[in-house]
Amino acid sequence: MTAAGRTLLDKIWDRHAIVQRDDGQTLLYVDRHFIHDGSRRAFEVLGERGVKVRRPDRTFGTPDHYVPTVGRDLATIDDPDARLMVEAITRNAVAHGVTLFGLDDPRQGIAHVVGPEQGISQPGMTIVCGDSHTSTHGALGALAFGIGASEVSHVLATQTLWQRKPKAKRITVDGPLGAGVTAKDVILAIIAKIGADGAVGHAIEYAGSTIRGLSIEGRLTVCNMSIEAGARAGMVAPDDTTIAYLEGRPYAPKGEQWEKAVSFWSSLPSDNDARFDSEVALAAASIAPMVTWGTSPQDAAAITGCVPDPTEIADSARRSAVSKALDYMGLTPGTELSGIPVNRVFIGSCTNSRIEDLRVAARVATGRKVAASVRAMVVPGSGLVKRQAEAEGLDRIFKAAGFDWREAGCSMCVGMNGDLVAAGERCASTSNRNFVGRQGKGARTHLVSPAMAAAAAVTGAFTDVRALLQG
Amino acid sequence: MEPYARLDAVAAPMPVANVDTDQIIPARFLRRPRNSGYGQYLFHDLRFDDVGKERPDFVLNQTPYRGARVLIADKNFGCGSSREHAVYALWDYGFRAVIAPSYGDIFYSNSLKNGFLPIVLPADAAAYLCGQVQQRPGVHIVVDLERQQVTGPDGRVYRFEIDAFRKHCLLKGIDELDFTLGHRADIEAFERSHGNSTPWL
Numbered sequence: 001m002t003a004a005g006r007t008l009l010d011k012i013w014d015r016h017a018i019v020q021r022d023d024g025q026t027l028l029y030v031d032r033h034f035i036h037d038g039s040r041r042a043f044e045v046l047g048e049r050g051v052k053v054r055r056p057d058r059t060f061g062t063p064d065h066y067v068p069t070v071g072r073d074l075a076t077i078d079d080p081d082a083r084l085m086v087e088a089i090t091r092n093a094v095a096h097g098v099t100l101f102g103l104d105d106p107r108q109g110i111a112h113v114v115g116p117e118q119g120i121s122q123p124g125m126t127i128v129c130g131d132s133h134t135s136t137h138g139a140l141g142a143l144a145f146g147i148g149a150s151e152v153s154h155v156l157a158t159q160t161l162w163q164r165k166p167k168a169k170r171i172t173v174d175g176p177l178g179a180g181v182t183a184k185d186v187i188l189a190i191i192a193k194i195g196a197d198g199a200v201g202h203a204i205e206y207a208g209s210t211i212r213g214l215s216i217e218g219r220l221t222v223c224n225m226s227i228e229a230g231a232r233a234g235m236v237a238p239d240d241t242t243i244a245y246l247e248g249r250p251y252a253p254k255g256e257q258w259e260k261a262v263s264f265w266s267s268l269p270s271d272n273d274a275r276f277d278s279e280v281a282l283a284a285a286s287i288a289p290m291v292t293w294g295t296s297p298q299d300a301a302a303i304t305g306c307v308p309d310p311t312e313i314a315d316s317a318r319r320s321a322v323s324k325a326l327d328y329m330g331l332t333p334g335t336e337l338s339g340i341p342v343n344r345v346f347i348g349s350c351t352n353s354r355i356e357d358l359r360v361a362a363r364v365a366t367g368r369k370v371a372a373s374v375r376a377m378v379v380p381g382s383g384l385v386k387r388q389a390e391a392e393g394l395d396r397i398f399k400a401a402g403f404d405w406r407e408a409g410c411s412m413c414v415g416m417n418g419d420l421v422a423a424g425e426r427c428a429s430t431s432n433r434n435f436v437g438r439q440g441k442g443a444r445t446h447l448v449s450p451a452m453a454a455a456a457a458v459t460g461a462f463t464d465v466r467a468l469l470q471g
Numbered sequence: 472m473e474p475y476a477r478l479d480a481v482a483a484p485m486p487v488a489n490v491d492t493d494q495i496i497p498a499r500f501l502r503r504p505r506n507s508g509y510g511q512y513l514f515h516d517l518r519f520d521d522v523g524k525e526r527p528d529f530v531l532n533q534t535p536y537r538g539a540r541v542l543i544a545d546k547n548f549g550c551g552s553s554r555e556h557a558v559y560a561l562w563d564y565g566f567r568a569v570i571a572p573s574y575g576d577i578f579y580s581n582s583l584k585n586g587f588l589p590i591v592l593p594a595d596a597a598a599y600l601c602g603q604v605q606q607r608p609g610v611h612i613v614v615d616l617e618r619q620q621v622t623g624p625d626g627r628v629y630r631f632e633i634d635a636f637r638k639h640c641l642l643k644g645i646d647e648l649d650f651t652l653g654h655r656a657d658i659e660a661f662e663r664s665h666g667n668s669t670p671w672l
Contacts, residue, residue, distance in 0.1 A: 023635040027658075131552075148577055151581075158655075201573075227577075257671040318488075416502070
């Protein structure tokens with residue numbers, strides 16, 4: 001009798017299980033913990049309990065949610081409560097000896113951009129952060145998931161978490177992607193197919209030739225939105241692309257340790273005979289540039305499609321949900337998605353603010369102008385992404401086209417820093433959530449790729465970017 | 472954390488799928504101190520109009536449901552952002568339990584950490600209960616965590632599952648952190664062997 005093969009999830013989980021309880025709960029060790037300016041409450045709890053951070057060497061902080069993007073001066077934050085959030089992370093990091101990439105540090109940025117960029121996030125690790133988009137780091141072959149404030153204090157105090165092992169779902173995407181079709185379109189197509197609750201209780205492993213063919217930046221985009229399908233974690237097995245990405249990064253292992261690490265990472269991919277609790281398959285050829293029309297990331301369609309007609313939906317609960325969503329979004333059933341005018345364009349967020357995202361958006365913006373009716377902004381994911389983009393001249397392309405070129409932060413994805421979309425305005429956004437009020441009260445968010453966002457900016461309406469990329 | 476007591480309370484219906492935590496509490500309130508009373512922000516933009524006036528069509532603004540302590544929702548309740556404030560808002564408003572066919576995973580664990588009970592019932596059972604409290608506004612539902620039972624207005628009993636450890640912590644009001652700190656020796660031993668096998672970490 002041979003033992004069944006093990007999944008990437010099994011391998012990481014087993015290596016981090018400290019204590020297993022009969023009732024299915026495991027005390028799981030945490031290799032890396034990212035904190036941000038929303039982590040203030042967790043430190044208050046530590047203070048109330050008189051507990052110190054157990055492993056400051058495994059904890060990394062960067063302010064991202066509340067930081068201004070017009071400059072780096074905290075004094076520009078009007079709201080004193082918001083300013084306190086940013087000040088608190090600095091104070092807490094110093095008090096507890098935690099490494100901090102502060103506002104005055106070019107390495108500052110969105111935690112889910114900074115971790116991979118610095119090589120802090122590595123294959124085989126368990127990684128947590130008090131933010132649901134921590135699933136992003138799974139792109140490097142790690143088990144990474146978001147946690148709440150209570151769990152953040154628990155990790156700070158013990159470097160562990162009680163967890164029930166999630167089920168394993170494999171999503172396989174095969175074949176070459178069409179021109180103008182990107183990682184963002186892949187994950188939007190996946191969520192549209194399986195639904196916003198399609199992976200609740202699961203960790204997703206993304207597999208197949210399309211996923212293999214993505215850069216790490218692309219894989220980060222895919223894993224980032226796992227939570228929008230209900231999965232706390234999404235992951236891609238480490239391969240040569242992963243190793244090449246990590247080599248030489250500041251926190252990646254060096255010398256002899258590097259060799260050992262690479263050999264260990266090579267043992268992590270799921271075994272050929274590993275069993276998954278569920279499987280989903282998609283053909284890359286069926287994926288077009290996507291745009292959402294509703295108020296859940298599952299409400300996504302190809303740009304060649306139309307706003308759905310609720311009267312054609314048989315399920316009454318779904319019909320009423322779509323009807324309400326269209327009312328909020330100010331859309332008429334049957335309208336072609338291509339041609340719907342936009343007021344705002346946001347290129348940024350932990351989903352799409354990396355150098356590759358800015359390159360593809362700049363390619364579309366080159367030699368074109370942001371439409372007079374549109375206000376558009378580009379917010380790099382980190383200070384280093386911003387520097388890189390400037391070294392490549394991308395900032396000049398954006399500025400010449402009429403985009404605002406900003407400092408790094410979460411910005412308009414969640415609007416906590418005051419970068420908001422006004423009520424009734426329609427925004428083409430490269431972020432991850434089109435929830436009601438997400439980008440501001442009454443804001444109408446459409447999720448798209450950076451290429452599609454740039455296309456909307458220069459044409460003033462949703463446009464199939466493939467038409468702009470020709471010639 | 473206070474020990475979880477048997478509930479015999481008004482239940483409010485919210486038969487909508489995918490109620491995300493941005494709906495439960497909009498992002499602009501998250502910077503407020505924990506003791507500022509998060510109940511006032513619960514479902515804020517659904518409850519209040521632009522000038523802060525109650526929207527009469529919202530369920531919690533209807534007299535019979537105002538004192539509700541149990542919420543009956545649809546699938547994937549609490550999806551989206553990890554903000555624990557969603558639980559603070561429900562708790563501070565007075566809710567002690569929610570019944571739904573499924574939850575956002577992070578919301579589910581956040582709830583248990585704050586003495587708030589997310590009950591999973593099959594979709595048809597949750598929908599049936601929801602229909603009953605819609606037909607008879609203000610009617611009571613009984614939640615008995617000890618026996619893992621919900622009793623509907625018609626006396627029908629539904630059993631629900633919960634991890635034994637989570638149940639124990641809720642019933643006794645035990646803080647998980649204290650419990651884990653008791654495992655310090657296990658954690659230290661683990662760290663030694665983990666460090667040996669992956670020294671680059």
